[in-house]
Amino acid sequence: MNKCKVVSKLGISQLIIKSQKGQQLSEREVYSINNNEVSGLLHLDVVSKGASFKLVYNITGFVTFKEYLKKALNKETFARILKNILENLKATQETFINQQMLLLDFEHVLVNPATEHIYFTCVPIQGIETGTPLRDFLLNIIQYSTFVPGEDNSYIREYITILNSGINFSVFELEEYINKLTGKRSQIEGQMKECPGCHQMVKRGTNYCPYCGTKVTGTTGNVGKKIYDPLSGDISDEPSENNGNSNHPKPNTNTQGLSSGTTVLGADPGGTTVLGSEELDAPVYPYLIRNKNEEKIPVDKPVFRIGKEKQYSDYFVSDNNAVSRSHADIITRNGRYYIKDLNSTNKTYVDGKAIPIEKEVEIFSKTRLRLANEDFVFYID
Numbered sequence: 116m117n118k119c120k121v122v123s124k125l126g127i128s129q130l131i132i133k134s135q136k137g138q139q140l141s142e143r144e145v146y147s148i149n150n151n152e153v154s155g156l157l158h159l160d161v162v163s164k165g166a167s168f169k170l171v172y173n174i175t176g177f178v179t180f181k182e183y184l185k186k187a188l189n190k191e192t193f194a195r196i197l198k199n200i201l202e203n204l205k206a207t208q209e210t211f212i213n214q215q216m217l218l219l220d221f222e223h224v225l226v227n228p229a230t231e232h233i234y235f236t237c238v239p240i241q242g243i244e245t246g247t248p249l250r251d252f253l254l255n256i257i258q259y260s261t262f263v264p265g266e267d268n269s270y271i272r273e274y275i276t277i278l279n280s281g282i283n284f285s286v287f288e289l290e291e292y293i294n295k296l297t298g299k300r301s302q303i304e305g306q307m308k309e310c311p312g313c314h315q316m317v318k319r320g321t322n323y324c325p326y327c328g329t330k331v332t333g334t335t336g337n338v339g340k341k342i343y344d345p346l347s348g349d350i351s352d353e354p355s356e357n358n359g360n361s362n363h364p365k366p367n368t369n370t371q372g373l374s375s376g377t378t379v380l381g382a383d384p385g386g387t388t389v390l391g392s393e394e395l396d397a398p399v400y401p402y403l404i405r406n407k408n409e410e411k412i413p414v415d416k417p418v419f420r421i422g423k424e425k426q427y428s429d430y431f432v433s434d435n436n437a438v439s440r441s442h443a444d445i446i447t448r449n450g451r452y453y454i455k456d457l458n459s460t461n462k463t464y465v466d467g468k469a470i471p472i473e474k475e476v477e478i479f480s481k482t483r484l485r486l487a488n489e490d491f492v493f494y495i496d
Contacts (some may be wrong), residue, residue, distance in 0.1 A: 116239065116246055119223065120172070130172040130223070130230050132238055141166060141467070144239035153210040155203030156237045157225065161376075172236060178228055181221035181259055189263045190270055194296035196256070197274075198464040199233045201290060204249070211483055211492075212237060213466040218245050221259055226329075242467060253289075270296060399496050401452060401480075403430075403445075406490040414452075414493075419445040421486060422457075436485035437461050445493075452478050454493070462485035468487055 117138075133142075140161060148156045160171040200329050207214060218224070218236040225234045234343070235236055238245060257275065262268060403412040412430050422428040424440035432438045439459040445451040453475040456463035463470050464485035470476045478484070480495040 117240070117243070119218075126175070127173065127176075128175045130174050130236065132170040132172075134168045134170075134240065135363070136167075138243070138335050139241045141216070141239040143240045147210050147212065148237060148239070153206045153212055155199075155232075155234055156212070157207055159237075159239075170238065170240075172223055176227065177225040177234070179222050179226035182255070183226040183228070184221075184259045185261065187261050187268055188214055190296060191259070193262075193270070194293055194358055195231075196233065197289070197293050198297070201293065203233065203235055207219045207235075207237075208481060211466075211481065213468070213483075214249065215466065215468055216240070219247040219249060221255065224252075242469070244468065250278055275390045279353075298321065301405065341386050348383060351461075392455070401447070401493065401495045403484070403491045406492070412491075414445050416448070419447075421445070432486070434491055435487065435489050438489055439487070442486045443484075446475060454484060455479050459487070 117132050117135055119130060119132050122131060123133055132305045136224070145161060147153050149158050155173045157174070160173075162169045162171055193310070201375070204214070216237050216239060220345045223236040225236070225344075243422070255272060261325070263273065274292065276290075277292055334421060335369045400413045400415045402414055404410070404411060413436070416429055417428045420427065420441060421430050421432065421438075421443050422441040423432050423435065425431045425433070427441045437460075439457070441457045442454045442459045443457055444462045446455060453474045454463065454465060454470070456472045464482050464483075465476050466479060467485075478493050480493065482493045484493055
């Protein structure tokens with residue numbers, strides 16, 4: 116990690132971070148920060164000298180997060196702190212600030228004591244890794260905090276449980292937790308619905324459950340559940356629970372006289388229900404946007420390969436020789452998404468960081484991907 120030091124002179128305090136040999140400034144992040152495109156990040160000046168440079172942050176009047184947490188916290192204050200941190204993280208995601216550039220330690224996360232607003236220090240250097248994982252930072256808040264004695268602290272145990280649910284804990288679950296602490300009605304509840312097959316919560320408007328393939332929209336009446344198989348791409352009826360012992364008449368499968376493209380899906384006691392094939396909504400896939408030409412590329416297979424050799428790839432980059440024949444796979448598994456570099460010549464990058472070969476790295480909506488020098492953004496509808 117680059118050397119950091121605080122210099123105080125004539126009533127002005129500055130945090131100074133020096134570049135190391137060969138490091139390059141990420142000017143896009145500098146522009147975003149200093150033009151207020153993202154809230155919750157300290158502004159900075161860049162002082163260049165030859166091939167090296169210094170990042171200078173004015174921290175006059177700020178206190179460290181570690182110092183701020185010395186005062187006793189109650190549930191309301193704790194919720195406000197978490198809400199502020201979550202808002203900052205969302206702002207960085209929306210403006211594509213790489214979270215690896217954030218100094219998530221308790222000496223460089225700063226607080227304005229007048230407004231009690233929390234600010235992150237972003238180090239806009241290409242390829243930098245600041246070291247502290249987000250989950251560890253959030254857990255360490257408990258270690259550095261003092262809580263009001265006598266208050267029911269069950270909310271603290273619940274917070275720790277959420278963060279210990281796995282390395283890739285759900286930020287949505289954390290947001291729900293904050294809403295619960297503040298008494299705010301869940302905003303996520305209206306955006307999610309339960310899959311009738313596996314009972315997982317999926318985004319409202321999703322046609323087929325990404326966990327089990329069950330159709331989650333448009334299933335009404337006595338029409339059987341529709342099952343989408345993510346591996347084969349087939350759509351089929353789920354067997355009825357009546358196991359053939361029902362007194363209801365069997366569905367009429369005689370399609371003579373029906374117009375082309377019409378499918379008989381089922382029947383009720385009053386007669387046959389005939390539905391057009393358009394009733395079977397097409398599955399919704401994640402997709403890539405290729406920066407060069409803004410092409411939208413559906414990631415429509417469980418293992419979706421990108422490369423420059425057409426016969427080996429699901430999407431082939433025909434106009435860039437820097438991309439390898441079989442460069443990378445995007446993998447869909449249990450509703451989550453990963454990218455794996457296939458020992459490419461010019462590497463695969465996730466949010467500016469080169470990933471190891473043959474190792475799956477989880478990606479999320481708006482993750483920036485680079486294959487050699489070809490840029491994409493991954494989206495999940």
